[in-house]
Amino acid sequence: MPTIVDLHRSTDSAVAVSVSTGVVSPVTPRTFTPRKKKKPWKSWLLFLLFAGPNVALLIVFTYKPLVQSLYYSTLQWNLGSASAIPVGLGNYVTWFNDPGTVRVVTVTLIFTIATVGGGMVIGLLFAVLLNRKLHGRGAARTIVVAPYVLSGVAVGLLWLFVFDPNFGITAALLDAIGLASPPWYNDPHWALVMVIIVYLWKNVGYVALIYLAALQSVPRDLLEAAALDGASPVRAFRNIVLPLLGPTTFFLSITTLLSSLQSFDIIQAMTKGGPLEGTTTMMYQIYQEGFQAGRAGYSSAVATILFAVLLVVTLIQMKYVEKRVHY
Amino acid sequence: MTATPTFTINRRQILKLAAVFGATATLAACSGPSLGAGAGAAEAAVTDWTGITPAKEITWWSNHPGTSKLIEEEIIKRFQAENPEITVNLVTAGANYDEIAQKFQAASGTNSVPDLVLASDVWWFRYMINGQVLPLDDLAKHLEFDTADFNTTLYDDYTFTGNHWAIPYARSTPLFYYNKAVWAKAGLPDRAPKTWAEFDEWAPKIAADGGVTPLGLGKGASWAAWWFCNMLWGQGGAYSDEWTMTLDTPEAIAAADYLQSLIYERKVATVAAVDQVADFGAGLTGCIMGSTGSLTGILKAATFEVGTGFLPEGPEGQACPTGGTGVAIAADRTPEQQLAAGMFLKFLTNSENTAYFSSNTGYMPVRTSARDGETMTKVYAEFPQFRTAVDQLETTRSQDWGRVFVPNGDKELTTALEKIMLQQADPAEAFAVASTAIATSFDENVSAYL
Numbered sequence: 001m002p003t004i005v006d007l008h009r010s011t012d013s014a015v016a017v018s019v020s021t022g023v024v025s026p027v028t029p030r031t032f033t034p035r036k037k038k039k040p041w042k043s044w045l046l047f048l049l050f051a052g053p054n055v056a057l058l059i060v061f062t063y064k065p066l067v068q069s070l071y072y073s074t075l076q077w078n079l080g081s082a083s084a085i086p087v088g089l090g091n092y093v094t095w096f097n098d099p100g101t102v103r104v105v106t107v108t109l110i111f112t113i114a115t116v117g118g119g120m121v122i123g124l125l126f127a128v129l130l131n132r133k134l135h136g137r138g139a140a141r142t143i144v145v146a147p148y149v150l151s152g153v154a155v156g157l158l159w160l161f162v163f164d165p166n167f168g169i170t171a172a173l174l175d176a177i178g179l180a181s182p183p184w185y186n187d188p189h190w191a192l193v194m195v196i197i198v199y200l201w202k203n204v205g206y207v208a209l210i211y212l213a214a215l216q217s218v219p220r221d222l223l224e225a226a227a228l229d230g231a232s233p234v235r236a237f238r239n240i241v242l243p244l245l246g247p248t249t250f251f252l253s254i255t256t257l258l259s260s261l262q263s264f265d266i267i268q269a270m271t272k273g274g275p276l277e278g279t280t281t282m283m284y285q286i287y288q289e290g291f292q293a294g295r296a297g298y299s300s301a302v303a304t305i306l307f308a309v310l311l312v313v314t315l316i317q318m319k320y321v322e323k324r325v326h327y
Numbered sequence: 328m329t330a331t332p333t334f335t336i337n338r339r340q341i342l343k344l345a346a347v348f349g350a351t352a353t354l355a356a357c358s359g360p361s362l363g364a365g366a367g368a369a370e371a372a373v374t375d376w377t378g379i380t381p382a383k384e385i386t387w388w389s390n391h392p393g394t395s396k397l398i399e400e401e402i403i404k405r406f407q408a409e410n411p412e413i414t415v416n417l418v419t420a421g422a423n424y425d426e427i428a429q430k431f432q433a434a435s436g437t438n439s440v441p442d443l444v445l446a447s448d449v450w451w452f453r454y455m456i457n458g459q460v461l462p463l464d465d466l467a468k469h470l471e472f473d474t475a476d477f478n479t480t481l482y483d484d485y486t487f488t489g490n491h492w493a494i495p496y497a498r499s500t501p502l503f504y505y506n507k508a509v510w511a512k513a514g515l516p517d518r519a520p521k522t523w524a525e526f527d528e529w530a531p532k533i534a535a536d537g538g539v540t541p542l543g544l545g546k547g548a549s550w551a552a553w554w555f556c557n558m559l560w561g562q563g564g565a566y567s568d569e570w571t572m573t574l575d576t577p578e579a580i581a582a583a584d585y586l587q588s589l590i591y592e593r594k595v596a597t598v599a600a601v602d603q604v605a606d607f608g609a610g611l612t613g614c615i616m617g618s619t620g621s622l623t624g625i626l627k628a629a630t631f632e633v634g635t636g637f638l639p640e641g642p643e644g645q646a647c648p649t650g651g652t653g654v655a656i657a658a659d660r661t662p663e664q665q666l667a668a669g670m671f672l673k674f675l676t677n678s679e680n681t682a683y684f685s686s687n688t689g690y691m692p693v694r695t696s697a698r699d700g701e702t703m704t705k706v707y708a709e710f711p712q713f714r715t716a717v718d719q720l721e722t723t724r725s726q727d728w729g730r731v732f733v734p735n736g737d738k739e740l741t742t743a744l745e746k747i748m749l750q751q752a753d754p755a756e757a758f759a760v761a762s763t764a765i766a767t768s769f770d771e772n773v774s775a776y777l
Contacts (some may be wrong), residue, residue, distance in 0.1 A: 078453070078457055078734070082435065082458060164601055186600055294772070
């Protein structure tokens with residue numbers, strides 16, 4: 001005996017049942033037309049209608065350039081030239097053997113660890129603070145999140161003046177307490193510290209915003225129960241709130257890592273990779289080699305290496321870190 | 328709550344992924360450059376210009392050097408009044424020469440290539456080896472350009488393989504700027520030091536009596552390796568002799584030693600953090616080597632009287648590089664468009680418009696007739712500092728190929744000079760690293776295209 005679900009699923013069965021039961025009105029002519037089986041091409045058409053534009057855009061603007069870049073990385077090609085010379089893996093060999101590569105990788109690592117780690121910690125602290133019932137909380141939330149929506153170039157230009165060792169606010173503040181301004185622009189290490197500070201200032205609002213949303217969904221009863229059991233706020237935070245924030249932390253670790261490794265605007269506006277290439281990350285190197293030196297093939301090779309690094313790191317995060325997320 | 332499924336990928340998914348990438352790769356391989364060695368500069372195309380009618384519309388990519396958008400628009404207006412059948416579209420294609428070059432190279436092979444494009448001292452050669460610009464001699468001859476009237480150094484800057492690949496337009500050189508008030512306090516004559524040896528004598532007085540750091544130096548790409556030509560050539564050295572790097576010569580090392588001694592031994596020079604011109608304008612330094620293109624801005628911004636002079640001479644005499652930009656015609660356009668572009672280029676760089684452009688921007692008058700004409704004479708009377716810059720033009724020389732023609736040449740030299748200036752690195756070592764990198768870049772990116 002077919003169930004109601006089966007009847008809905010199969011129009012053929014529905015007809016059979018109606019015939020077998022013989023419930024046909026002799027007065028009213030039969031107006032019932034059995035539903036025809038949905039043609040697969042219709043489903044495809046519907047699928048193409050909804051997904052087609054997105055898929056087409058993804059193919060044209062994401063996957064095609066990605067694969068094209070892989071192909072270009074095997075060429076010795078001057079940007080703008082109508083012809084190129086195939087060099088196989090030559091560009092990769094050059095990059096791995098270049099004495100400057102160690103510096104670029106080191107700068108990229110320091111920048112990424114500092115901005116991702118620092119951003120998560122500071123963002124969480126802000127979120128915890130902004131989650132409390134404080135006076136002027138709304139304004140404070142706006143202030144923390146606002147830099148995130150500003151243009152990176154505008155932020156870079158603004159901070160260019162803030163850090164100016166002769167005319168900047170930092171120099172004036174340090175001077176007030178009897179300290180000299182560090183050589184932000186003339187020392188590669190200080191320059192890296194400077195762009196990290198600016199990157200954090202701009203992006204910490206994003207982390208705070210996401211953590212804030214997550215904190216507001218932490219069940220109050222768990223915290224109240226812990227308090228009743230005598231757990232200190234610090235312990236409750238460590239043993240209840242932090243584990244519950246696990247999925248958020250995992251999500252943020254991926255998104256902030258990707259965004260940090262692709263950071264370009266602040267470096268371009270403030271230091272242009274200098275001084276002494278002290279702020280040249282892999283992302284900036286791709287731009288420099290591709291558009292300033294016109295080495296399109298070599299630049300594509302560096303882009304491919306960065307892509308591989310991002311892919312591997314993300315896969316590792318998904319494979320291993322996600323397992324540690326408690327719920 | 329349920330556990331979030333962990334990420335897994337099976338063999339079938341890997342195969343699907345490979346199929347997607349394979350299909351896209353096929354698609355990707357359909358576009359891009361053609362393969363093969365020996366690609367290079369556009370052959371000196373033989374076009375019979377006599378039978379060609381100029382196109383009705385052309386496009387010009389500019390960054391309006393010296394905030395010259397209104398000036399350029401006015402010149403276009405004048406051109407269209409004389410040639411109503413041709414429309415010139417002026418496009419702001421970037422904020423500086425580099426941005427224009429990046430767009431021009433990226434647009435190669437598409438329909439978006441302009442007819443005319445700015446071609447700066449460090450970019451025109453790359454346009455040429457990429458086959459992106461037209462050799463201009465035939466067209467100039469057909470249109471009866473008065474090329475003999477151009478300043479010879481500035482015109483010949485764009486020569487390679489016997490052809491000219493651009494026409495000089497917004498050209499500049501470095502110039503010595505000094506703070507007259509500081510000079511007066513230090514009891515110095517009202518002029519720039521004639522030689523670096525004389526500057527060495529004056530510097531302690533400027534520091535002690537003038538109360539400022541005597542010399543401000545600029546760092547960064549497209550800048551440090553430009554003004555350093557003065558010290559390098561003044562010592563008898565050079566970045567390169569054609570394609571051979573010559574930074575290991577005693578003269579080159581002596582120039583770098585001298586630069587380093589100004590900062591670390593004598594402590595009479597400082598490297599600006601952000602902008603040496605702004606520091607000079609704020610009275611932090613007594614003098615700088617700046618671009619002639621900054622002249623108008625410096626005169627406006629400074630709260631003190633500014634003096635100008637030739638760059639100081641080294642032991643081997645006067646040494647000043649040329650700089651700035653010319654205008655080129657794209658190779659990948661129809662002869663009709665190229666002819667119309669040539670007509671506009673002739674108009675843009677004629678004597679009257681050269682004087683009009685120079686007098687409004689501070690760039691060098693690239694024609695002798697414009698330099699000595701009525702318009703510029705009035706400018707010299709009002710701003711005698713400008714006259715110094717124009718007079719210095721006679722002593723300039725084209726830049727070394729190792730810096731301006733090799734991709735990353737300027738970048739590698741800038742890094743070497745920054746090591747020398749900011750980290751007190753051994754000049755021989757810093758130059759050796761730069762020389763090796765530039766020689767490698769030449770092998771990989773230039774020689775195959777010549």
